[in-house]
Every structure is written in C-alpha cells, then in structure tokens.
Amino acid sequence: MFVAPSDPTNKVKNLKLSQLCELCHSRKAIIKRPKNLQKICKLCFFHVFETEIHNTIVDNKLFYRGEKVAVGASGGKDSTVLACILKLLNERYDYGIELVLLSIDEGIVGYRDHSLATVKRNQQQYNLPLEIFSYQELYNWTMDEIVEVAGIRNSCTYCGVFRRQALDRGAAKLGIKHVVTGHNADDMAETVLMNILRGDVARLEKSTAIMTTSKGSPIKRSKPFKYSYQKEIVLYAHYKKLDYFSTECSYAPEAFRGTARELMKNLEAIRPSCIIDIIYSGEGLVLKPKKPKRQTVVTKNSSKKMKEGNNTTSAKKTEFVDGNRCEKCGYLSSNKICKACMLLEGLENSRAKISIENDTSADGAAKTLRTLENLTF
Numbered sequence: 001m002f003v004a005p006s007d008p009t010n011k012v013k014n015l016k017l018s019q020l021c022e023l024c025h026s027r028k029a030i031i032k033r034p035k036n037l038q039k040i041c042k043l044c045f046f047h048v049f050e051t052e053i054h055n056t057i058v059d060n061k062l063f064y065r066g067e068k069v070a071v072g073a074s075g076g077k078d079s080t081v082l083a084c085i086l087k088l089l090n091e092r093y094d095y096g097i098e099l100v101l102l103s104i105d106e107g108i109v110g111y112r113d114h115s116l117a118t119v120k121r122n123q124q125q126y127n128l129p130l131e132i133f134s135y136q137e138l139y140n141w142t143m144d145e146i147v148e149v150a151g152i153r154n155s156c157t158y159c160g161v162f163r164r165q166a167l168d169r170g171a172a173k174l175g176i177k178h179v180v181t182g183h184n185a186d187d188m189a190e191t192v193l194m195n196i197l198r199g200d201v202a203r204l205e206k207s208t209a210i211m212t213t214s215k216g217s218p219i220k221r222s223k224p225f226k227y228s229y230q231k232e233i234v235l236y237a238h239y240k241k242l243d244y245f246s247t248e249c250s251y252a253p254e255a256f257r258g259t260a261r262e263l264m265k266n267l268e269a270i271r272p273s274c275i276i277d278i279i280y281s282g283e284g285l286v287l288k289p290k291k292p293k294r295q296t297v298v299t300k301n302s303s304k305k306m307k308e309g310n311n312t313t314s315a316k317k318t319e320f321v322d323g324n325r326c327e328k329c330g331y332l333s334s335n336k337i338c339k340a341c342m343l344l345e346g347l348e349n350s351r352a353k354i355s356i357e358n359d360t361s362a363d364g365a366a367k368t369l370r371t372l373e374n375l376t377f
C-alpha cells in the first residue's frame, strides 16, 4: 500500500474531506481518474498507474529474466511513456530484462523526422540503446513516395504492413525476439469494435490478445498497456513532464478506425468503463469452432481432366503454413509472397501515378490491395 503522509511538499491543511485523495486520504486530490473517476493526488496516481501495468506484466508473464526486449519507439506519448515505465519497473521490481529502443523511420518528412529527434533525446534521458531502421533501406521506398504513387487514402494500409514487418526485421537483426508496443486500451477497444462492425471474426478472435506470435516466427509482440486508458497515459506523461512528440501523422488516419474512435469517445463520455468492458467482452467471446476445410477428392474423371489441362482446382490458392519464407524477400511469411512484397509489386507497377480511385489496371496498387483483402493471413 502506498503511503507518503510525511511528504512535506504535499502536506495539506484545512482541506474538506471531499478534497482529499481517495487513496491516501492525506494529500489534495488533483486528478479525476479517467478510468474510474476516482479523485486522487498526483503521487497516488503515479503509483496506481504504474502498479496496474506491473500487475498486467506479471499476471500475463510477459517477460522472463535475461530477456532482451525491444520497445517500439515512435516518439509519441504511448511509446515514450512505455519506455519510461518499463525502465522504471525493470529497476523497481528487478525483472532482469534488457531494454532497447527500436524505431522505424517511415520516411514522412515533417512528421517522423521530428518524432525521431524526440526518440533520440529519450535515448539520452533514459540511457537506453537505440536502433533505427528505415523503409528506405528495407523497401527502397519512403512513405512520402508511396503516397505520391498510391494516394493518401490507403496510406495506413501500406504503412501498417511495412511497419509491422520492419519492426520484426529490425528486432531479428538485433537478435531480439520480443517487441513491445504502446498500443493501449482505447486502441484495443477500437479494434474489437471495428472487427465486430465488419463481421471479421478471424481478426476478432485475436484482437484482445496481449501477446501475439506467428507460428514459425521467432518474434513475439506484446502490449503492456492493454488495460491502460489513453487519457491516463497522457496525464502520466504530463505530470511526469516527459519529452514526447504530440503531432498527429501528416497522412489521413484510416477512415473506418477514425469512425470507430469517434464512437468509442462518445461512449466513453457517457460511461468511462466501456473501454475496459469492450476488452473484457472480446476476451470472453467464445467463437464457434472452425469447420474443417473440405478435401478435394480426385476422381477418375477429374484426374483425366487434370491430365488434359482442364483442371480448375490448380487455379486455387496454394496454402502455405506460417514459417515459410517469402519467395521474393526471403523473410518469414505465411504466404508464398509476403504482404509487403505484394504491396511493393503493386507500387512498382503504379509508379506512373495511377490514383487508387481511378485505377482499373490489372497490376496496379489498387488491385494489389483488393487481392490482399481476400487473402487470409
């Protein structure tokens, strides 16, 4: 239990009972916790916020002693607070983990260059090693070039696919098998909501997992802020006076996610617990077992047709299990060609500035996106 009543700087006199912190009952309450509307003092807020994250880490056995962990560091509020708190908890509770800041430079002038300058300052402030990998070096494209060719509307799709892979590839190069990101409770609730609204059952099943791994891939990803509210992360950064970059990405946010975010914010205003409740609902969902895939029975007739070259089944997608390597880049992929290479192929074909909306060509970026939507990853 956290008690610091003798702290002379925070000692208060002549306060009404209603003005006192509801946790320590000795200092003035200055924060109304967004999560549960509890009125608490600054020190108690730091303590409960940090302890909740520690509990999430311990309850879910996120780390093991001696593990090397990369913090996906964008310079934004979430990952800055994550780096700060993981360093603090690692020292306070002696997790015995080795932290590294891992940043991806997507190549967005006026946005990522500024936020990476923040990460470089964080590196000094937290005394942690920093590694930066860029889309330019990994894919030979910057996001600015991609938007020029493929348009702004689908920029998040490209960026998301490339960033996920870039973080994995960056971690693999550093010999790290665990990447933590600053995805928070609001992000997760939004994702659950989006998947429900889209009827995307396959994604819904995975959307509340705190740790995700891909069969055959050595890199696992986790979200220690799974139960932390966005507003509390901002409050923590504010009261701790953390150095973070607060500008939004220059490219439009994914339209549907933006709508889900608005919806979540409206719901939160009426009922703050709805963020956590949506996550609990997602966790509690039991989905119907998947139907086993139908086997193609090869009859005498069909084998004859096959020999004659009339076989329609040969056009079907060949199934590749996780752990296979992309035929183009050699990186791990559950498909013959990884998502990033499929997008790159579309981009190369669209260099002639075919806009996504008007693109009806057979090989352009728009077609690649449509193909990707139909693939199961």
Ligand SMILES: Nc1ncnc2c1ncn2[C@@H]1O[C@H](COP(=O)(O)OP(=O)(O)OP(=O)(O)O)[C@@H](O)[C@H]1O
Pocket (backbone or CB within 6 Å): 071, 072, 073, 074, 075, 076, 077, 078, 079, 080, 102, 103, 104, 105, 106, 163, 180, 181, 182, 183
């Ligand atoms: N360029 C990047 N390099 C490294 N990690 C990144 C990068 N961009 C995003 N991430 C990781 O993914 C998480 C979610 O990113 P996203 O951009 O969706 O949300 P955000 O709320 O803006 O996060 P943040 O406030 O940390 O920038 C980040 O917290 C960070 O851990």
